[in-house]
Amino acid sequence: MTRSGARRTSRWAAAGATALIGALVLAGCGRTDGGGGGDDGGGGGEAIDDSPATGTIQVWAMGNEGEVLDELAAQFEEENPDVTIEVTAVPWESAHDRIATAIAGGETPDVTMLGTTWVGEFAATGAFEPTPEGLVDESSFFEGSWDTTVVDGVAYGVPWYVDTRVLYYRTDLAEQAGVEPPATWDEYTAFTQALQSAGAQWGVSLPPGGFDSWQYVTPLAWQQGGDILNEDGTEFTFDTPEWEEAFAFYTSFFEEGIAEPRRLEGGEIEQAFINGEVGAFYSGPFHVGLLLDQGGEEFADQFGVAMVPGADSRTSFTGGGNLAVFEDTDNRDASWKFVRWLSQPETQIAWYDISTDLPSVEAAWDDPTFAEDPYLSVFGEQLQDSKAPPAIPTWAQVSAVIDQELEKATRGETTPADAIATIQQQATSIGTGQ
């Protein structure tokens, strides 16, 4: 026993030593050959001219966008005969890792679509090229949407499509109760209670914490003038009356029994809304089509959308997709030309027909497709007052803390004051990553 034990130990020691040496070699070597990286960014490089694009452009796009972008790209190829666009569809679930791996391995495509909340994280690696001066007119985009491209005062890429939350509600129940869609917080509570007395089991469906629920509580802080970071973006400002009030208001729906203390997963919420169990909920534009499909024709008259109710403002959450060009692209000019073309109002209107993605350029919303549609026009209005979280590399981590504390608060395991104190403390220790 002792002998074999000793042998085993020495074998382990040897294995450990080998691994350790490997680690030291890996971590130690190359420290001198550093350099690399794109820390020289900032200016945005050479301007892009108006000549036709040429060469091959590799584009990564996720989800539905990845499936149908080919259709739109064909139009660009027609206008620029010497260009070939190769679209790779990447599933959303693996997109984040795939971009990270591509950057680490130096095998990036030319252009990629990005979730708006990833910009800060990936821009910090220096893998993206700053948007060239004069490529697009910054003011032609919705402000909240443009802000998602800006990291440390530098824009990386261009907003492609936008997404914002509005309030979906049952018009038949509201009529029955004699209430109008709410504009203020007080009206909001009264409105959801009225839907409940008109027959809905729950006045409104809100996630009681958990994954991505920060998207529901953060607008409540924004609506009172609160924010995530201070003016110069150096410190978190969760420890403020606005955030405490936001948490208190959010949890009041659970305390008063207006919102179900249960998280409805995608797929459950539509059914609950259609069969009248839930009177209202917050969601993005894609739910209009889903509800019309699943509820049948007669259901079209039974629901409406309205701007989110607010306090000082009626700010909502905005997300969407951006387009970014990688620094080591072989076809820089053509890539930016393609991105520029995708952000033209006419292209974005055509893109809506293909993908039902909402335009990020304000001018596109003057088109009757959006202006005269009873649902879409509300989204257009809401986009004037929508905000995105700051593009900081650590946002995913910080927002997970909000999700967690919000869950504790709605379960009554912590008070709003303690919740925001914890968020402030943990966010500070995570840092802004800048």
Add this chain to the structure above:
Amino acid sequence: MTLTAWMFALPFVVLFVVFMAGPIVASLGMSFTDMTTRDLQTPFQVNIVGLDNYARLFQDPRFVRSLANTFTFVIVAVPLTMGLALVVALALDKGIRRFRTVFRVGYYAPVVTSIVAIAIVWRFILQPDGLLNGFLSLFGIQGPDWLQSTTWALPSLIMMAVWRNIGTLMVIFLAALQGVPREHHEAAMVDGANAWQRFWNITIPAMRPALLFAAVITGIGFLQFFEEPFVMTRGGPLDATLSTAMYTYQQFGFGNYAYASAASYVLFLAIVILSLIQFRFLGRKD
């Protein structure tokens, strides 16, 4: 070994070194640094921080919680899975000969079914007004909202995982049972041993290698407990089902590569220790 032998082994060796050993060593190295997303393009410029990540892990209440959850899971689920699988295997070996194939397929089906399909079915079962609570209400019991209760979420996932893994072990045990020499039983019967004595003194010792194998692979599998919380609860509610593998995955997602690597090495050590203990107690011959 001869050169020819090495040449035959070469393709595997190359693939193993490049895709397995390399990353394993690299991530061990990474766990002593402060690498995050920001260093993706310049991985050789990271700072070496020694054992800081490991020290931080054990001060991180979420990591400690995830370890506690994982161990609870292993301690409950491993004996439960093995016990039930043994019962099923014995039943299939002895009685119900006629329906043996049907049952074998039935118990094995969960093993080969996609976790996503399983998740959908189990959500129906575990919903507040789902099958399980409907069944309980027959006895006048008001069941909880299984997956969204901090008390019941982990037991629910254990239930699922046990059900899902019985099949694998059942097949192994069944094969082992069929390998127990019939003569031993006959000899014992002649000596007047009853069924229980024969089971305890003949069947179990003969199955020891199979039991050891089953304990080790289920132990390792359950320490890496990931899929169930990932699809069913995302580690919630309030981290009640957060496993160490799940936590590591989250940290990788946040771009904390070094920290996540350290977490995965802690898990690796836990696996080594557990396996050594199992070999110690089940592996010896008497």
